[in-house]
């Protein structure tokens with residue numbers, strides 16, 4: 379048996395590596411830099427910890443998540459491996475103890491917060507030792523394009539350069555975009571790294587994206603039918619969490635809630651009730667879940683569309699950690715888009731970062747409106763190659779027939795064409811439905827031949843249709859605070875009748891009950 383597998387069995391008690399882990403470990407042991415793209419919970423810790431145990435010298439793990447460091451170190455120490463962490467939570471004494479431990483070669487693995495890298499004391503000690511590997515967790519934090527930029531990450535490469543002997547540098551992230559990956563390689567100074575993408579496929583998760591007429595009733599029925607199962611319901615705002623919590627509690631279900639507006643004690647106690655199966659269901663904002671490794675979560679419902687695909691996949695990834703079949707259900711409505719835009723708008727990020735957020739939001743909107751296998755769509759987004767449809771997501775299962783929407787598409791596109799300047803989706807919807815709004819009258823859009831030609835559709839239906847056109851590339855959406863709809867080459871060929879537009883007809887969701895609205 380090879381060394382890595384021996385360590386896996388001996389320390390971790392696992393028989394097999396997950397897909398990708400062994401290749402990553404081999405690559406590190408051979409002394410090569412690498413960039414590994416793995417989802418949260420995909421098992422990346424093992425990828426740098428096993429080489430740490432095999433390689434001569436110490437491994438430094440740079441991690442921004444101070445709150446998780448202690449747990450991780452405790453786990454490794456329990457396995458009988460010398461490990462410690464250095465971050466701002468330590469007292470002077472504790473820090474000295476650890477620095478002495480490094481001198482005495484007590485540790486194989488030391489976790490460190492990036493802010494600590496320029497501490498003179500730490501540097502003067504660590505540079506004297508043989509550092510085998512520097513593993514950089516959440517490596518996307520080095521990039522402005524990522525969703526979590528941290529200036530302290532920019533110090534990592536000069537730290538590495540200040541070392542007498544250059545260690546193996548390994549970077550880990552769950553972020554998909556090309557820009558971020560390029561930034562990681564460049565700004566962390568990785569040398570000719572091999573890029574691994576692994577672990578995104580979670581076969582036991584069924585991905586459903588639905589548009590029920592009443593989300594509330596859908597949730598009620600679902601929770602009723604799965605009362606003995608453990609689940610999370612994510613909502614976009616605290617207000618919505620409170621509302622759902624009240625509603626479900628009044629309906630007689632035992633539920634907990636979690637959001638940043640609650641006291642620390644309340645949050646911790648609700649979280650523990652959930653983890654130890656005292657309550658089956660928790661309603662939460664995205665503040666909930668960091669570091670939660672509860673194995674038996676059978677379902678994750680998104681009451682609102684999340685802000686981007688990374689966040690979505692991370693949140694549904696909390697289901698089915700035990701490998702058993704689990705269900706993920708996103709309940710979409712048009713208003714979710716407005717909510718997410720609002721949250722970006724009132725956020726404190728600078729305008730460049732806001733644009734990144736809008737772009738990522740649009741990718742999420744595109745996913746929701748896709749007619750393809752959702753699993754395949756998401757895995758492709760993260761860069762994994764997928765041959766086959768999953769056969770069990772709500773798109774694979776959709777029984778709706780494919781219908782020709784070319785004529786409707788032409789109405790929309792020619793309306794955009796006639797409006798001459800570029801406008802947002804809302805304005806186009808208003809013109810197509812013949813709205814008598816002031817702006818429409820001022821711009822004399824009521825005189826266009828396309829004015830009111832789609833008034834038989836509801837606002838939401840039309841918005842949905844335009845979003846579907848966007849996600850299939852029949853028309854473009856320019857990014858920005860107020861994204862503008864713009865014709866492209868495919869729009870022209872649809873207008874000229876050279877291309878037909880066919881979508882699967884989305885029928886109302888199956889297990890939906892309107893009786894108690």
Ligand code: ADP
Pocket residue numbers: 392393394395396399416417418419420421422423424671
């Ligand atoms: P992350 O990628 O978020 O750091 P972890 O390394 O914490 O993920 O792994 C997530 C979970 O998967 C942990 O409970 C870990 O013990 C488990 N795990 C990792 N590798 C394997 C494996 N080869 N076999 C079984 N379980 C594994």
Ligand code: ZN
Pocket residue numbers: 750751752753754767768769770771772773774
């Ligand atoms: Zn599918």
